[in-house]
Amino acid sequence: MALTPSRVIRGHIEPESAYHRAEIETGGHPPVRLNWNESPFGLSPKAQAAYDAFHTGNVYPAIEQAELRLAIARYLGVDADRLIVGAGLDDVINTLAMTVIDPGTEVIINEPTFGVYRSLFELHGAVVTDIPLGDSPDYALPVDGIIDHASERTRLIIVCNPNNPTGTLFDQEDIVRIIESVDCLVAIDEAYAEFSGVSHTELADRYDNVITLRTMSKFAGLAGFRVGYGVFPDALMPWFRRAAPAFFNISAPAAAVATASLDDLDHLRANADRIVSERDRLAAALNALDGVTVIPSATNFLLVALPGPDAMPFVSALAQEGLLVRGYDDPGLRHTIRISIGLPEHHDQLVAVLERKIASHKEGIVAS
Numbered sequence: 001m002a003l004t005p006s007r008v009i010r011g012h013i014e015p016e017s018a019y020h021r022a023e024i025e026t027g028g029h030p031p032v033r034l035n036w037n038e039s040p041f042g043l044s045p046k047a048q049a050a051y052d053a054f055h056t057g058n059v060y061p062a063i064e065q066a067e068l069r070l071a072i073a074r075y076l077g078v079d080a081d082r083l084i085v086g087a088g089l090d091d092v093i094n095t096l097a098m099t100v101i102d103p104g105t106e107v108i109i110n111e112p113t114f115g116v117y118r119s120l121f122e123l124h125g126a127v128v129t130d131i132p133l134g135d136s137p138d139y140a141l142p143v144d145g146i147i148d149h150a151s152e153r154t155r156l157i158i159v160c161n162p163n164n165p166t167g168t169l170f171d172q173e174d175i176v177r178i179i180e181s182v183d184c185l186v187a188i189d190e191a192y193a194e195f196s197g198v199s200h201t202e203l204a205d206r207y208d209n210v211i212t213l214r215t216m217s218k219f220a221g222l223a224g225f226r227v228g229y230g231v232f233p234d235a236l237m238p239w240f241r242r243a244a245p246a247f248f249n250i251s252a253p254a255a256a257v258a259t260a261s262l263d264d265l266d267h268l269r270a271n272a273d274r275i276v277s278e279r280d281r282l283a284a285a286l287n288a289l290d291g292v293t294v295i296p297s298a299t300n301f302l303l304v305a306l307p308g309p310d311a312m313p314f315v316s317a318l319a320q321e322g323l324l325v326r327g328y329d330d331p332g333l334r335h336t337i338r339i340s341i342g343l344p345e346h347h348d349q350l351v352a353v354l355e356r357k358i359a360s361h362k363e364g365i366v367a368s
């Protein structure tokens, strides 16, 4: 007897439409990934040494991940007992969703923002409400809209600061106003904190409804190892710990590499500084191009508005040279691309390709 999906699949889950994702055509060039906000740098020396020395793959990781959590606690200046770690920040957000979402309860987000929030919370049966950010280039946080909308049904508000994909940084006073005005959880995703220089850990200390979320994927260059973490309210820890997976889903080599990275902070901070100065150099070069506007960024990527209503021809032209950048289908972002900060030589090439493409784009407009 044939099994019908509806017999076994949860009713609210939509099937994945892009199940077989097409490979991007790079015209035979090796792909340069400027589309995932990864670090262009390898492991720090101490992290590399820990990776090379790892030899205990036959035994389970430390059940409490005590060493890693202690290293993070020292780094942030918080109590290790308030830390939930996970296989990337996505996994920590999953633990958050597992713990707070009853089907039909609400999560408020502010689009355009990190796409995983909607996708993941809807998977858990939440009603995800978008209170959109203001218009470009400020993309202001709709503080009053969030406060007015939040109700008894709202379990969680997620503020991404700085925000992906806009790169913009909201005022801390605005976030505090939300925190003080609502009686639900407010999670601040600061995946890019090390590039913005702004931390909200102090808010997680001051308010019992605040969670701060971070990752080792970006500034520490550990995207492939999958290590993220969050600072959670003390009083709710027994519930979050109940929902967190065994070993916090972190493999032993990933824990060893992450712990060693946090012992190599001078190296990581120097890398973050290099990325920030290269970001500013690239932003200036792009802003000098005809019809191009770079949104001011506090992250390791730039959102760039290109001439014309649709940036996809630019995405394809760059891909043909091996340069992968992120394009968007959403109407509000269709004229933009997001460029992760990589190496200067790749940026120089990218600016040259865009300049040529913009010139031919203008000729096309004049000719038609």
Ligand SMILES: Cc1ncc(COP(=O)(O)O)c(C=O)c1O
Binding pocket: 036, 037, 087, 088, 089, 090, 091, 114, 160, 163, 164, 189, 191, 214, 215, 216, 217, 223, 226, 227, 228
């Ligand atoms: C805002 C934001 N939060 C969370 C994540 C997920 O990070 P991780 O690699 O730790 O799962 C990302 C990754 O791009 C991100 O941009």
